[in-house]
Amino acid sequence: MTREQHRRRLGKRTLQGITSASAAILATLLLVPTCAQAVEPATSAPQETKDSASSAEVARDPAQHSLLREAPQQVNTQDSTPSDVSVTQANADELLKVLLADDSLAASNVKLTGSPLAAGTFAHGQTTLGIDNGLLFSTGDITGGHSALGTPGDSDLDTILGAPETHDAISLEFDFVPKGSTLSFNYVFGSEEYPAFVGSEYNDTFAFLVNGANVALIPGSNNPVSINTVNANTNSGYFIDNSNSTIKPLPGTQFGGLTKVLPVTAPVNKGKTNHIKIVLADANDNIYNSFVAIQKNSMKSLGTVNVHYVDQAGKHLSDDVVLTGNIGDPYTTDKKSFNGYVFQQLQGNEHGTFANQTQEVTYVYSAVPTPVGQSQTNQTNTLADTGTVILPALSLMLLLLTAACGMLVCKRYNS
Incomplete structure:
Protein backbone atom coordinates (compact mmCIF):
# COMPACT_ATOMS: atom_id res chain seq x y z
CA MET A 1 0.00 0.00 0.00
CA THR A 2 1.34 3.36 -0.99
CA ARG A 3 1.82 6.16 1.50
CA GLU A 4 -0.92 8.13 -0.21
CA GLN A 5 -3.43 5.25 0.11
CA HIS A 6 -2.51 4.82 3.78
CA ARG A 7 -3.22 8.49 4.50
CA ARG A 8 -6.58 8.35 2.80
CA ARG A 9 -7.62 5.16 4.66
CA LEU A 10 -6.54 6.61 7.99
CA GLY A 11 -8.50 9.82 7.32
CA LYS A 12 -11.56 7.85 6.36
CA ARG A 13 -11.39 5.76 9.59
CA THR A 14 -10.90 8.87 11.68
CA LEU A 15 -13.93 10.51 10.10
CA GLN A 16 -15.99 7.38 10.72
CA GLY A 17 -14.92 7.34 14.36
CA ILE A 18 -15.87 10.97 14.89
CA THR A 19 -19.21 10.39 13.22
CA SER A 20 -19.95 7.29 15.37
CA ALA A 21 -19.02 9.10 18.60
CA SER A 22 -21.19 12.06 17.63
CA ALA A 23 -24.10 9.75 16.91
CA ALA A 24 -23.69 8.07 20.31
CA ILE A 25 -23.64 11.42 22.11
CA LEU A 26 -26.69 12.58 20.19
CA ALA A 27 -28.59 9.41 21.06
CA THR A 28 -27.73 9.86 24.74
CA LEU A 29 -29.02 13.43 24.70
CA LEU A 30 -32.22 12.32 23.00
CA LEU A 31 -32.78 9.74 25.73
CA VAL A 32 -32.30 12.23 28.59
CA PRO A 33 -35.99 13.30 28.88
CA THR A 34 -37.16 9.68 29.01
CA CYS A 35 -34.62 8.82 31.66
CA ALA A 36 -35.49 11.91 33.69
CA GLN A 37 -39.11 10.90 33.69
CA ALA A 38 -38.24 7.33 34.60
CA VAL A 39 -36.38 8.23 37.77
CA GLU A 40 -39.01 10.57 39.18
CA PRO A 41 -40.02 9.16 42.60
CA ALA A 42 -43.49 7.71 42.75
CA THR A 43 -45.88 9.18 45.26
CA SER A 44 -46.44 6.68 48.03
CA ALA A 45 -50.00 5.76 48.81
CA PRO A 46 -51.24 6.87 52.21
CA GLN A 47 -51.30 4.19 54.82
CA GLU A 48 -54.67 2.91 55.79
CA THR A 49 -55.81 4.18 59.14
CA LYS A 50 -56.87 1.63 61.65
CA ASP A 51 -60.06 1.96 63.56
CA SER A 52 -58.92 2.42 67.13
CA ALA A 53 -62.39 2.24 68.60
CA SER A 54 -62.85 -0.84 70.74
CA SER A 55 -66.06 -2.80 70.47
CA ALA A 56 -68.34 -3.04 73.45
CA GLU A 57 -68.31 -6.19 75.54
CA VAL A 58 -70.76 -8.86 74.51
CA ALA A 59 -73.64 -9.28 76.94
CA ARG A 60 -73.18 -12.18 79.31
CA ASP A 61 -75.39 -15.17 79.82
CA MET A 299 -76.04 25.57 86.32
CA LYS A 300 -76.37 29.01 84.84
CA SER A 301 -77.73 30.90 81.88
CA LEU A 302 -74.97 32.01 79.51
CA GLY A 303 -74.52 34.71 76.93
CA THR A 304 -73.74 33.64 73.35
CA VAL A 305 -71.63 35.17 70.56
CA ASN A 306 -71.83 33.64 67.08
CA VAL A 307 -68.76 34.35 64.91
CA HIS A 308 -69.04 34.01 61.09
CA TYR A 309 -66.40 34.05 58.34
CA VAL A 310 -67.83 34.83 54.87
CA ASP A 311 -66.89 36.32 51.50
CA GLN A 312 -68.62 39.36 50.02
CA ALA A 313 -71.33 37.15 48.50
CA GLY A 314 -72.13 35.67 51.93
CA LYS A 315 -70.45 32.30 51.26
CA HIS A 316 -69.03 30.74 54.44
CA LEU A 317 -65.26 30.28 54.30
CA SER A 318 -65.18 28.14 57.47
CA ASP A 319 -67.46 26.78 60.17
CA ASP A 320 -69.01 29.31 62.53
CA VAL A 321 -67.50 29.67 66.01
CA VAL A 322 -69.88 29.81 68.97
CA LEU A 323 -68.59 31.51 72.12
CA THR A 324 -70.45 31.24 75.43
CA GLY A 325 -69.77 32.82 78.81
CA ASN A 326 -71.24 34.26 81.93
CA ILE A 327 -73.32 37.33 81.30
CA GLY A 328 -71.09 40.37 81.90
CA ASP A 329 -67.82 38.48 81.32
CA PRO A 330 -65.55 39.68 78.48
CA TYR A 331 -65.21 37.89 75.15
CA THR A 332 -62.81 38.23 72.21
CA THR A 333 -63.00 36.89 68.66
CA ASP A 334 -60.24 35.95 66.22
CA LYS A 335 -59.68 37.22 62.67
CA LYS A 336 -58.65 34.26 60.51
CA SER A 337 -56.62 34.10 57.28
CA PHE A 338 -57.76 32.27 54.14
CA ASN A 339 -55.73 31.46 51.02
CA GLY A 340 -56.87 33.57 48.08
CA TYR A 341 -58.75 36.07 50.26
CA VAL A 342 -57.98 39.32 52.05
CA PHE A 343 -59.88 40.73 55.01
CA GLN A 344 -62.39 43.39 53.95
CA GLN A 345 -64.53 44.48 56.90
CA LEU A 346 -65.86 43.57 60.36
CA GLN A 347 -69.54 43.52 61.21
CA GLY A 348 -70.22 43.54 64.96
CA ASN A 349 -67.82 43.90 67.88
CA GLU A 350 -64.51 42.07 67.79
CA HIS A 351 -64.28 42.42 71.58
CA GLY A 352 -67.03 42.96 74.14
CA THR A 353 -68.95 41.38 77.01
CA PHE A 354 -71.48 38.55 77.00
CA ALA A 355 -75.02 39.88 77.22
CA ASN A 356 -78.54 38.56 77.71
CA GLN A 357 -79.14 38.60 73.96
CA THR A 358 -77.22 36.55 71.39
CA GLN A 359 -74.60 38.65 69.56
CA GLU A 360 -73.41 38.20 65.97
CA VAL A 361 -69.86 38.99 64.76
CA THR A 362 -69.05 38.61 61.05
CA TYR A 363 -65.66 38.82 59.33
CA VAL A 364 -66.04 39.61 55.61
CA TYR A 365 -63.30 38.77 53.06
CA SER A 366 -62.80 39.54 49.36
CA ALA A 367 -61.18 37.24 46.82
CA VAL A 368 -57.71 38.19 45.52
CA PRO A 369 -57.96 38.65 41.70
CA THR A 370 -55.68 36.47 39.57
CA PRO A 371 -53.61 38.40 36.88
CA VAL A 372 -54.59 37.59 33.29
CA GLY A 373 -52.47 34.81 31.79
CA GLN A 374 -50.94 33.84 35.11
CA SER A 375 -51.63 30.36 36.39
CA GLN A 376 -52.99 30.12 39.89
CA THR A 377 -50.71 27.21 40.64
CA ASN A 378 -46.93 27.25 40.78
CA GLN A 379 -45.30 25.16 38.06
CA THR A 380 -41.67 23.98 37.91
CA ASN A 381 -40.04 23.14 34.57
CA THR A 382 -38.83 19.54 34.50
CA LEU A 383 -35.78 18.28 32.64
CA ALA A 384 -38.10 16.82 30.01
CA ASP A 385 -39.78 20.23 29.47
CA THR A 386 -36.39 21.94 29.12
CA GLY A 387 -35.17 19.25 26.74
CA THR A 388 -37.89 19.98 24.18
CA VAL A 389 -36.24 23.39 23.66
CA ILE A 390 -32.54 22.69 24.22
CA LEU A 391 -32.05 19.34 22.46
CA PRO A 392 -32.81 20.49 18.87
CA ALA A 393 -30.21 23.29 19.21
CA LEU A 394 -27.61 20.91 20.66
CA SER A 395 -28.24 18.40 17.89
CA LEU A 396 -27.66 21.02 15.18
CA MET A 397 -24.47 22.24 16.86
CA LEU A 398 -23.16 18.68 17.15
CA LEU A 399 -23.81 17.92 13.49
CA LEU A 400 -22.02 21.10 12.41
CA LEU A 401 -19.08 20.23 14.67
CA THR A 402 -18.91 16.73 13.18
CA ALA A 403 -18.90 18.08 9.64
CA ALA A 404 -16.19 20.61 10.47
CA CYS A 405 -13.98 17.95 12.06
CA GLY A 406 -14.45 15.69 9.07
CA MET A 407 -13.44 18.42 6.66
CA LEU A 408 -10.31 19.23 8.65
CA VAL A 409 -9.23 15.58 8.80
CA CYS A 410 -9.81 15.07 5.06
CA LYS A 411 -7.91 18.23 4.22
CA ARG A 412 -4.99 17.21 6.46
CA TYR A 413 -4.58 13.76 4.99
CA ASN A 414 -5.18 14.85 1.40
CA SER A 415 -2.50 17.49 1.60
Whole structure:
Protein backbone atom coordinates (compact mmCIF):
# COMPACT_ATOMS: atom_id res chain seq x y z
CA MET A 1 0.00 0.00 0.00
CA THR A 2 1.34 3.36 -0.99
CA ARG A 3 1.82 6.16 1.50
CA GLU A 4 -0.92 8.13 -0.21
CA GLN A 5 -3.43 5.25 0.11
CA HIS A 6 -2.51 4.82 3.78
CA ARG A 7 -3.22 8.49 4.50
CA ARG A 8 -6.58 8.35 2.80
CA ARG A 9 -7.62 5.16 4.66
CA LEU A 10 -6.54 6.61 7.99
CA GLY A 11 -8.50 9.82 7.32
CA LYS A 12 -11.56 7.85 6.36
CA ARG A 13 -11.39 5.76 9.59
CA THR A 14 -10.90 8.87 11.68
CA LEU A 15 -13.93 10.51 10.10
CA GLN A 16 -15.99 7.38 10.72
CA GLY A 17 -14.92 7.34 14.36
CA ILE A 18 -15.87 10.97 14.89
CA THR A 19 -19.21 10.39 13.22
CA SER A 20 -19.95 7.29 15.37
CA ALA A 21 -19.02 9.10 18.60
CA SER A 22 -21.19 12.06 17.63
CA ALA A 23 -24.10 9.75 16.91
CA ALA A 24 -23.69 8.07 20.31
CA ILE A 25 -23.64 11.42 22.11
CA LEU A 26 -26.69 12.58 20.19
CA ALA A 27 -28.59 9.41 21.06
CA THR A 28 -27.73 9.86 24.74
CA LEU A 29 -29.02 13.43 24.70
CA LEU A 30 -32.22 12.32 23.00
CA LEU A 31 -32.78 9.74 25.73
CA VAL A 32 -32.30 12.23 28.59
CA PRO A 33 -35.99 13.30 28.88
CA THR A 34 -37.16 9.68 29.01
CA CYS A 35 -34.62 8.82 31.66
CA ALA A 36 -35.49 11.91 33.69
CA GLN A 37 -39.11 10.90 33.69
CA ALA A 38 -38.24 7.33 34.60
CA VAL A 39 -36.38 8.23 37.77
CA GLU A 40 -39.01 10.57 39.18
CA PRO A 41 -40.02 9.16 42.60
CA ALA A 42 -43.49 7.71 42.75
CA THR A 43 -45.88 9.18 45.26
CA SER A 44 -46.44 6.68 48.03
CA ALA A 45 -50.00 5.76 48.81
CA PRO A 46 -51.24 6.87 52.21
CA GLN A 47 -51.30 4.19 54.82
CA GLU A 48 -54.67 2.91 55.79
CA THR A 49 -55.81 4.18 59.14
CA LYS A 50 -56.87 1.63 61.65
CA ASP A 51 -60.06 1.96 63.56
CA SER A 52 -58.92 2.42 67.13
CA ALA A 53 -62.39 2.24 68.60
CA SER A 54 -62.85 -0.84 70.74
CA SER A 55 -66.06 -2.80 70.47
CA ALA A 56 -68.34 -3.04 73.45
CA GLU A 57 -68.31 -6.19 75.54
CA VAL A 58 -70.76 -8.86 74.51
CA ALA A 59 -73.64 -9.28 76.94
CA ARG A 60 -73.18 -12.18 79.31
CA ASP A 61 -75.39 -15.17 79.82
CA PRO A 62 -78.56 -14.04 81.71
CA ALA A 63 -78.27 -17.07 83.97
CA GLN A 64 -74.80 -15.96 84.98
CA HIS A 65 -76.21 -12.48 85.61
CA SER A 66 -78.56 -13.84 88.21
CA LEU A 67 -75.76 -15.55 90.05
CA LEU A 68 -73.58 -12.48 90.09
CA ARG A 69 -76.39 -10.10 91.00
CA GLU A 70 -77.03 -12.14 94.13
CA ALA A 71 -73.41 -11.88 95.25
CA PRO A 72 -72.20 -8.25 94.96
CA GLN A 73 -68.87 -9.00 96.61
CA GLN A 74 -67.94 -11.16 93.61
CA VAL A 75 -68.31 -8.23 91.22
CA ASN A 76 -66.63 -5.25 92.87
CA THR A 77 -64.29 -6.28 95.66
CA GLN A 78 -63.54 -2.71 96.70
CA ASP A 79 -62.13 -1.45 99.93
CA SER A 80 -65.24 -0.67 101.97
CA THR A 81 -63.52 2.29 103.66
CA PRO A 82 -65.25 5.36 102.21
CA SER A 83 -63.45 8.35 100.79
CA ASP A 84 -63.30 11.74 102.47
CA VAL A 85 -66.42 12.86 100.61
CA SER A 86 -69.18 13.92 103.01
CA VAL A 87 -72.84 13.67 101.95
CA THR A 88 -76.02 15.16 103.41
CA GLN A 89 -79.60 14.44 102.44
CA ALA A 90 -81.49 17.50 101.17
CA ASN A 91 -84.98 18.46 100.02
CA ALA A 92 -85.95 20.01 96.69
CA ASP A 93 -85.47 23.66 97.67
CA GLU A 94 -82.08 22.95 99.25
CA LEU A 95 -80.96 21.09 96.14
CA LEU A 96 -82.01 23.99 93.91
CA LYS A 97 -79.99 26.52 95.94
CA VAL A 98 -76.87 24.38 95.54
CA LEU A 99 -77.50 23.84 91.84
CA LEU A 100 -78.10 27.39 90.60
CA ALA A 101 -75.13 29.71 90.22
CA ASP A 102 -76.84 33.10 90.18
CA ASP A 103 -80.06 34.87 89.35
CA SER A 104 -79.72 34.19 85.61
CA LEU A 105 -82.36 31.47 86.05
CA ALA A 106 -85.63 32.40 87.73
CA ALA A 107 -86.86 28.96 88.95
CA SER A 108 -90.32 27.87 90.09
CA ASN A 109 -92.52 24.76 90.51
CA VAL A 110 -89.71 22.68 91.99
CA LYS A 111 -90.48 18.96 92.45
CA LEU A 112 -88.36 16.05 93.77
CA THR A 113 -89.61 12.56 92.81
CA GLY A 114 -88.29 9.34 94.35
CA SER A 115 -86.92 8.31 97.71
CA PRO A 116 -85.66 11.20 99.88
CA LEU A 117 -82.75 8.90 100.78
CA ALA A 118 -81.47 9.11 97.21
CA ALA A 119 -80.86 12.88 96.93
CA GLY A 120 -78.56 15.27 98.74
CA THR A 121 -75.44 17.37 98.63
CA PHE A 122 -71.76 16.49 98.88
CA ALA A 123 -68.51 18.22 99.87
CA HIS A 124 -64.75 17.51 99.70
CA GLY A 125 -65.18 15.58 96.43
CA GLN A 126 -62.31 17.01 94.37
CA THR A 127 -59.96 14.03 94.80
CA THR A 128 -62.66 11.40 94.37
CA LEU A 129 -64.94 12.96 91.77
CA GLY A 130 -63.03 15.86 90.23
CA ILE A 131 -65.72 18.17 91.65
CA ASP A 132 -65.33 19.71 95.09
CA ASN A 133 -68.98 20.05 96.09
CA GLY A 134 -72.46 19.98 94.62
CA LEU A 135 -75.64 17.95 94.25
CA LEU A 136 -75.64 14.12 94.48
CA PHE A 137 -78.23 11.65 93.18
CA SER A 138 -78.03 7.88 93.71
CA THR A 139 -80.23 4.88 92.92
CA GLY A 140 -79.62 3.83 96.54
CA ASP A 141 -79.24 5.54 99.89
CA ILE A 142 -76.54 8.23 99.45
CA THR A 143 -75.46 7.78 103.07
CA GLY A 144 -75.36 3.96 102.91
CA GLY A 145 -77.51 1.21 104.35
CA HIS A 146 -80.02 0.69 101.53
CA SER A 147 -79.28 -0.45 97.99
CA ALA A 148 -82.74 -1.35 96.71
CA LEU A 149 -85.11 1.48 97.65
CA GLY A 150 -88.22 -0.09 96.11
CA THR A 151 -89.30 3.08 94.28
CA PRO A 152 -90.63 3.16 90.71
CA GLY A 153 -88.64 3.83 87.57
CA ASP A 154 -89.05 6.76 85.17
CA SER A 155 -91.00 6.74 81.91
CA ASP A 156 -88.67 9.22 80.21
CA LEU A 157 -85.65 6.99 80.92
CA ASP A 158 -87.65 3.93 79.77
CA THR A 159 -88.12 5.69 76.42
CA ILE A 160 -84.45 6.69 76.16
CA LEU A 161 -83.20 3.18 76.98
CA GLY A 162 -85.78 1.28 74.97
CA ALA A 163 -86.43 -2.25 76.21
CA PRO A 164 -85.15 -2.26 79.84
CA GLU A 165 -87.57 -1.17 82.55
CA THR A 166 -86.10 1.27 85.06
CA HIS A 167 -86.25 1.15 88.87
CA ASP A 168 -85.37 3.32 91.87
CA ALA A 169 -85.53 6.53 89.84
CA ILE A 170 -84.70 9.87 91.43
CA SER A 171 -85.50 13.15 89.66
CA LEU A 172 -85.53 16.90 90.24
CA GLU A 173 -87.52 19.13 87.91
CA PHE A 174 -88.55 22.77 87.78
CA ASP A 175 -89.55 25.61 85.47
CA PHE A 176 -87.18 28.49 84.79
CA VAL A 177 -86.95 31.71 82.81
CA PRO A 178 -83.36 32.28 81.60
CA LYS A 179 -81.80 35.67 80.97
CA GLY A 180 -79.53 34.21 78.29
CA SER A 181 -80.03 31.81 75.39
CA THR A 182 -77.73 29.02 76.62
CA LEU A 183 -77.75 26.79 79.71
CA SER A 184 -74.70 25.00 81.14
CA PHE A 185 -73.64 22.69 83.98
CA ASN A 186 -70.93 20.09 84.83
CA TYR A 187 -71.44 16.55 86.13
CA VAL A 188 -69.91 13.09 86.79
CA PHE A 189 -71.66 9.73 86.34
CA GLY A 190 -70.47 6.55 88.09
CA SER A 191 -71.74 3.10 88.96
CA GLU A 192 -71.28 -0.22 90.76
CA GLU A 193 -72.29 -1.85 87.46
CA TYR A 194 -68.76 -1.18 86.16
CA PRO A 195 -66.97 -3.21 84.93
CA ALA A 196 -68.78 -6.56 85.27
CA PHE A 197 -72.07 -5.61 83.60
CA VAL A 198 -70.87 -3.50 80.68
CA GLY A 199 -72.69 -4.68 77.57
CA SER A 200 -75.57 -6.20 79.53
CA GLU A 201 -79.21 -5.24 80.04
CA TYR A 202 -78.29 -3.63 83.38
CA ASN A 203 -77.67 -0.36 81.60
CA ASP A 204 -78.21 2.26 84.34
CA THR A 205 -78.47 5.74 82.86
CA PHE A 206 -78.77 9.45 83.54
CA ALA A 207 -80.61 12.16 81.60
CA PHE A 208 -80.92 15.92 81.74
CA LEU A 209 -84.06 16.93 79.89
CA VAL A 210 -84.45 20.52 78.71
CA ASN A 211 -87.93 21.09 77.30
CA GLY A 212 -88.20 17.32 76.77
CA ALA A 213 -84.86 16.82 74.97
CA ASN A 214 -81.99 14.98 76.67
CA VAL A 215 -78.84 17.14 76.58
CA ALA A 216 -76.67 14.91 78.81
CA LEU A 217 -75.01 13.12 75.90
CA ILE A 218 -71.65 11.61 75.09
CA PRO A 219 -69.74 14.60 73.63
CA GLY A 220 -70.02 14.74 69.86
CA SER A 221 -72.87 12.21 69.70
CA ASN A 222 -76.58 11.72 70.34
CA ASN A 223 -76.00 8.84 72.78
CA PRO A 224 -77.16 9.15 76.41
CA VAL A 225 -74.68 8.66 79.25
CA SER A 226 -75.08 5.09 80.52
CA ILE A 227 -73.12 1.97 81.47
CA ASN A 228 -72.98 0.73 77.87
CA THR A 229 -72.15 4.03 76.17
CA VAL A 230 -69.18 5.13 78.27
CA ASN A 231 -66.80 2.58 79.80
CA ALA A 232 -63.28 1.17 79.44
CA ASN A 233 -64.07 -0.08 75.90
CA THR A 234 -66.47 2.52 74.51
CA ASN A 235 -65.79 6.28 74.65
CA SER A 236 -62.96 5.44 77.04
CA GLY A 237 -61.50 8.94 76.71
CA TYR A 238 -64.29 10.15 79.00
CA PHE A 239 -63.99 7.27 81.46
CA ILE A 240 -61.94 6.49 84.59
CA ASP A 241 -61.54 2.78 85.33
CA ASN A 242 -61.76 2.04 89.06
CA SER A 243 -61.94 -1.75 88.89
CA ASN A 244 -58.81 -1.94 91.06
CA SER A 245 -60.33 0.33 93.72
CA THR A 246 -57.75 3.05 93.25
CA ILE A 247 -60.42 5.60 94.16
CA LYS A 248 -62.24 5.00 97.44
CA PRO A 249 -66.05 4.68 97.31
CA LEU A 250 -68.62 7.26 98.28
CA PRO A 251 -70.25 6.74 101.69
CA GLY A 252 -73.27 5.01 100.14
CA THR A 253 -72.02 3.97 96.72
CA GLN A 254 -69.08 1.91 95.58
CA PHE A 255 -68.13 2.22 91.92
CA GLY A 256 -65.98 0.25 89.50
CA GLY A 257 -65.75 3.26 87.21
CA LEU A 258 -66.90 6.82 86.66
CA THR A 259 -66.79 9.43 83.94
CA LYS A 260 -64.50 12.39 83.88
CA VAL A 261 -66.17 15.75 84.53
CA LEU A 262 -68.51 16.22 81.56
CA PRO A 263 -69.83 19.66 80.53
CA VAL A 264 -73.28 20.31 79.12
CA THR A 265 -74.25 23.35 77.06
CA ALA A 266 -77.80 23.51 75.73
CA PRO A 267 -79.90 26.14 73.93
CA VAL A 268 -82.89 27.53 75.83
CA ASN A 269 -85.66 30.00 75.10
CA LYS A 270 -84.39 33.29 76.49
CA GLY A 271 -86.95 35.27 78.49
CA LYS A 272 -89.54 32.49 78.31
CA THR A 273 -90.58 29.62 80.58
CA ASN A 274 -88.49 26.47 80.05
CA HIS A 275 -88.65 23.12 81.86
CA ILE A 276 -85.79 21.04 83.29
CA LYS A 277 -85.76 17.47 84.54
CA ILE A 278 -82.67 15.79 86.03
CA VAL A 279 -83.24 12.03 86.38
CA LEU A 280 -81.23 8.89 87.25
CA ALA A 281 -82.38 5.25 87.50
CA ASP A 282 -81.34 1.59 87.64
CA ALA A 283 -82.10 -0.44 84.52
CA ASN A 284 -83.75 -3.88 84.53
CA ASP A 285 -83.45 -4.36 88.31
CA ASN A 286 -82.81 -2.29 91.44
CA ILE A 287 -79.51 -3.87 92.51
CA TYR A 288 -76.12 -2.13 92.25
CA ASN A 289 -76.26 1.62 92.64
CA SER A 290 -75.33 4.31 90.15
CA PHE A 291 -74.84 7.99 90.94
CA VAL A 292 -74.56 11.41 89.34
CA ALA A 293 -72.76 14.35 90.93
CA ILE A 294 -73.50 17.85 89.58
CA GLN A 295 -71.09 20.68 90.35
CA LYS A 296 -72.31 23.34 92.76
CA ASN A 297 -73.38 26.61 91.11
CA SER A 298 -72.52 25.23 87.66
CA MET A 299 -76.04 25.57 86.32
CA LYS A 300 -76.37 29.01 84.84
CA SER A 301 -77.73 30.90 81.88
CA LEU A 302 -74.97 32.01 79.51
CA GLY A 303 -74.52 34.71 76.93
CA THR A 304 -73.74 33.64 73.35
CA VAL A 305 -71.63 35.17 70.56
CA ASN A 306 -71.83 33.64 67.08
CA VAL A 307 -68.76 34.35 64.91
CA HIS A 308 -69.04 34.01 61.09
CA TYR A 309 -66.40 34.05 58.34
CA VAL A 310 -67.83 34.83 54.87
CA ASP A 311 -66.89 36.32 51.50
CA GLN A 312 -68.62 39.36 50.02
CA ALA A 313 -71.33 37.15 48.50
CA GLY A 314 -72.13 35.67 51.93
CA LYS A 315 -70.45 32.30 51.26
CA HIS A 316 -69.03 30.74 54.44
CA LEU A 317 -65.26 30.28 54.30
CA SER A 318 -65.18 28.14 57.47
CA ASP A 319 -67.46 26.78 60.17
CA ASP A 320 -69.01 29.31 62.53
CA VAL A 321 -67.50 29.67 66.01
CA VAL A 322 -69.88 29.81 68.97
CA LEU A 323 -68.59 31.51 72.12
CA THR A 324 -70.45 31.24 75.43
CA GLY A 325 -69.77 32.82 78.81
CA ASN A 326 -71.24 34.26 81.93
CA ILE A 327 -73.32 37.33 81.30
CA GLY A 328 -71.09 40.37 81.90
CA ASP A 329 -67.82 38.48 81.32
CA PRO A 330 -65.55 39.68 78.48
CA TYR A 331 -65.21 37.89 75.15
CA THR A 332 -62.81 38.23 72.21
CA THR A 333 -63.00 36.89 68.66
CA ASP A 334 -60.24 35.95 66.22
CA LYS A 335 -59.68 37.22 62.67
CA LYS A 336 -58.65 34.26 60.51
CA SER A 337 -56.62 34.10 57.28
CA PHE A 338 -57.76 32.27 54.14
CA ASN A 339 -55.73 31.46 51.02
CA GLY A 340 -56.87 33.57 48.08
CA TYR A 341 -58.75 36.07 50.26
CA VAL A 342 -57.98 39.32 52.05
CA PHE A 343 -59.88 40.73 55.01
CA GLN A 344 -62.39 43.39 53.95
CA GLN A 345 -64.53 44.48 56.90
CA LEU A 346 -65.86 43.57 60.36
CA GLN A 347 -69.54 43.52 61.21
CA GLY A 348 -70.22 43.54 64.96
CA ASN A 349 -67.82 43.90 67.88
CA GLU A 350 -64.51 42.07 67.79
CA HIS A 351 -64.28 42.42 71.58
CA GLY A 352 -67.03 42.96 74.14
CA THR A 353 -68.95 41.38 77.01
CA PHE A 354 -71.48 38.55 77.00
CA ALA A 355 -75.02 39.88 77.22
CA ASN A 356 -78.54 38.56 77.71
CA GLN A 357 -79.14 38.60 73.96
CA THR A 358 -77.22 36.55 71.39
CA GLN A 359 -74.60 38.65 69.56
CA GLU A 360 -73.41 38.20 65.97
CA VAL A 361 -69.86 38.99 64.76
CA THR A 362 -69.05 38.61 61.05
CA TYR A 363 -65.66 38.82 59.33
CA VAL A 364 -66.04 39.61 55.61
CA TYR A 365 -63.30 38.77 53.06
CA SER A 366 -62.80 39.54 49.36
CA ALA A 367 -61.18 37.24 46.82
CA VAL A 368 -57.71 38.19 45.52
CA PRO A 369 -57.96 38.65 41.70
CA THR A 370 -55.68 36.47 39.57
CA PRO A 371 -53.61 38.40 36.88
CA VAL A 372 -54.59 37.59 33.29
CA GLY A 373 -52.47 34.81 31.79
CA GLN A 374 -50.94 33.84 35.11
CA SER A 375 -51.63 30.36 36.39
CA GLN A 376 -52.99 30.12 39.89
CA THR A 377 -50.71 27.21 40.64
CA ASN A 378 -46.93 27.25 40.78
CA GLN A 379 -45.30 25.16 38.06
CA THR A 380 -41.67 23.98 37.91
CA ASN A 381 -40.04 23.14 34.57
CA THR A 382 -38.83 19.54 34.50
CA LEU A 383 -35.78 18.28 32.64
CA ALA A 384 -38.10 16.82 30.01
CA ASP A 385 -39.78 20.23 29.47
CA THR A 386 -36.39 21.94 29.12
CA GLY A 387 -35.17 19.25 26.74
CA THR A 388 -37.89 19.98 24.18
CA VAL A 389 -36.24 23.39 23.66
CA ILE A 390 -32.54 22.69 24.22
CA LEU A 391 -32.05 19.34 22.46
CA PRO A 392 -32.81 20.49 18.87
CA ALA A 393 -30.21 23.29 19.21
CA LEU A 394 -27.61 20.91 20.66
CA SER A 395 -28.24 18.40 17.89
CA LEU A 396 -27.66 21.02 15.18
CA MET A 397 -24.47 22.24 16.86
CA LEU A 398 -23.16 18.68 17.15
CA LEU A 399 -23.81 17.92 13.49
CA LEU A 400 -22.02 21.10 12.41
CA LEU A 401 -19.08 20.23 14.67
CA THR A 402 -18.91 16.73 13.18
CA ALA A 403 -18.90 18.08 9.64
CA ALA A 404 -16.19 20.61 10.47
CA CYS A 405 -13.98 17.95 12.06
CA GLY A 406 -14.45 15.69 9.07
CA MET A 407 -13.44 18.42 6.66
CA LEU A 408 -10.31 19.23 8.65
CA VAL A 409 -9.23 15.58 8.80
CA CYS A 410 -9.81 15.07 5.06
CA LYS A 411 -7.91 18.23 4.22
CA ARG A 412 -4.99 17.21 6.46
CA TYR A 413 -4.58 13.76 4.99
CA ASN A 414 -5.18 14.85 1.40
CA SER A 415 -2.50 17.49 1.60
